[in-house]
Amino acid sequence: MYLPEVRTSFRVTVGNRVVLSGFPGQNKQTTFPSAQGQSFTFIAKDQIQIKIEVSNFHHKEGGLPNAPIFGTAEAIQNYILAESTMDITLTGALFMFGLYHFILFFYRNKQREAFYFGFFCLVFALRLPFVGSKTIYAIFPNIPWELVIYIEYASVFVLGILFLWFVDGLFPRFIETKLIRYFSAFVQFILVYGLIIKPEFYTEFEVVFQVLGVVFAVFLGIRLYQMVVKGLPDSHIFFLGYLILFFGFVYDVFLAYTGEGESSLSQIAVFLFFGVQSTIVTLRTTRTFHKKVLLKEEFETINEQFILTNRFYAKFIPRDFLTHLGKESIEEVTLGDSSEREMTVLFADIWEYWDIIYSIPLENRILFTNSYLGRIGPCVRKNNGFIDKYIGSAVMALFDGGIQNSIKAAEDIQWELESYNERRRGFGYLPLHAGIGIHSGDTMLGILGEEERLESTVISDTVNLASRIQGLTKKYNAKILVSLTSLMLHEDLDTIPYRILDFVRVKGKQETVMIAEVLIPGIDSISDQKIAFREQFEAAIFDYERADFVSALKGFREVHSNNPDDIAAQIYIERCEYYQSAGVGEDWDGVSAWEK
Known part of the structure; x- marks a missing residue:
């Protein structure tokens, strides 16, 4: 027999057996309530008396909520x-x-x-x-x-x-x-x-x-x-x-x-x-997780677009320029940001650019320019430099790692141009000649313009002088010209074939700038001849500076006779002949006036 909960206590008597749940009493004080059900086993007979006594003084309801259960x-x-x-x-x-x-x-x-x-x-x-x-x-x-x-x-x-x-x-x-x-x-x-x-x-x-x-x-x-x-x-x-x-x-x-x-x-x-209900919560969690995955994918897509945008803008404002300004990304750049540092400035330009431009159809001019410029950029970047701006066919590049990087970049540009000319000759096009000017000094990098139109730029005499040096390359038919003070900073100067070319004074300034021509062995016969006779050329230069025009003229004529394409030697022959007949004053210093 099993008797479940009884409210609130009971006593079951079967023959001599008694089972209690709590303790039923005559009043509240003598009653001990319990909700525990009880089961017990007894031997079945034809007749048996079961007595159930229940007391309830502790609950609203009393008695047996459920009937007793009988079985084996x-x-x-x-x-x-x-x-x-x-x-x-x-x-x-x-x-x-x-x-x-x-x-x-x-x-x-x-x-x-x-x-x-x-x-x-x-x-x-x-x-x-x-x-x-x-x-x-x-x-x-x-x-x-x-x-x-x-x-x-x-x-x-x-x-x-x-x-x-x-x-x-x-x-x-x-x-x-x-x-x-x-x-x-x-x-x-x-x-x-x-x-x-x-x-x-x-x-x-x-x-x-x-x-x-x-x-x-x-x-x-x-x-x-x-x-x-x-x-x-x-x-x-x-x-x-x-x-x-x-x-x-x-x-x-x-x-x-x-x-x-x-x-x-x-x-x-x-x-x-x-x-x-658990299914609902799980579904919502799954949807939330799925939404987070979608948001993550969307964020990654936006981030990729952001990176691509940054890379795209980096083509307008180089990453190295931002680094020198102390900025992590282009979003941090504001009008007026600037940084002063010593850098090397390289200018490169094609001598025949405008002659070629006016000789080709209008729709091909941009294609031609980009074809040339596309060969300059890699030469600059692989030598730890970056291009600050393009001015027509001219390239202005900056280097922060020393003069040797800019010299190596200039040599690579000339070799790349030589390879480009071989291809042009195959199509029957005229070859291109580029002059490169290099100068090192203090520069001011900054952001100019107004709130709706910003541009990175470099302001300094260093930029001006590098541009002027590049302008002399065509005059002297020189591939690479560099200020001698900058060239002296080269870590392996003994490995660089060069010759002193001229002493010039910029208009409005008193300082004299010594110009050297960096020579590239093997690039053409003219350069090889310049290397072979550079000692005679420099000796004649110093005679010229001392106003010893007879000795200087002899030296320049010797150089020119062995290398008729040395335009610089021809220029100095003409100068010596002029001053030899016209004479010079007591203030002669051999410095050429730079009017431009």
């Missing part, structure tokens, strides 16, 4: 085991549901519904051992009856308020938040008040609580249906779960009131309800 010992034990297994399984499942949703909330704390649903699951898991078959007694046989009843009643209120907050998390502001807060305050009051008063008092209001529960369930059902009508995301799934829970409990209540026995439909409904 094995059948009764299997029944109790099945009930306990069901409770433990549901408790464990709900606990795992709760833990899972707490983990979801931990990784995404903005997902409030995961927190409230996880809390809801844990409270429900805590409630299950205190209701139904009261499996809590298997763990704590001496647990106070008052605590069991308090948790049974209090958990209903806690579950109700957690469910409302869960709905608010899923569908924000669809249920008035202020109303939920008021209800939360009421529940807190009930919980505290229930600890103060006795169960026999607050169980008197059980019908009131049931009516409030029905009103609560109907109100919530109406609001959920309105959410479905409005087409809120996941509202139809949520409403389905709510209907399963609602009708499961209604069916069990109906069976209880009609006396047709119990069913496990309510427990199955609870489990299905939790499964449905």
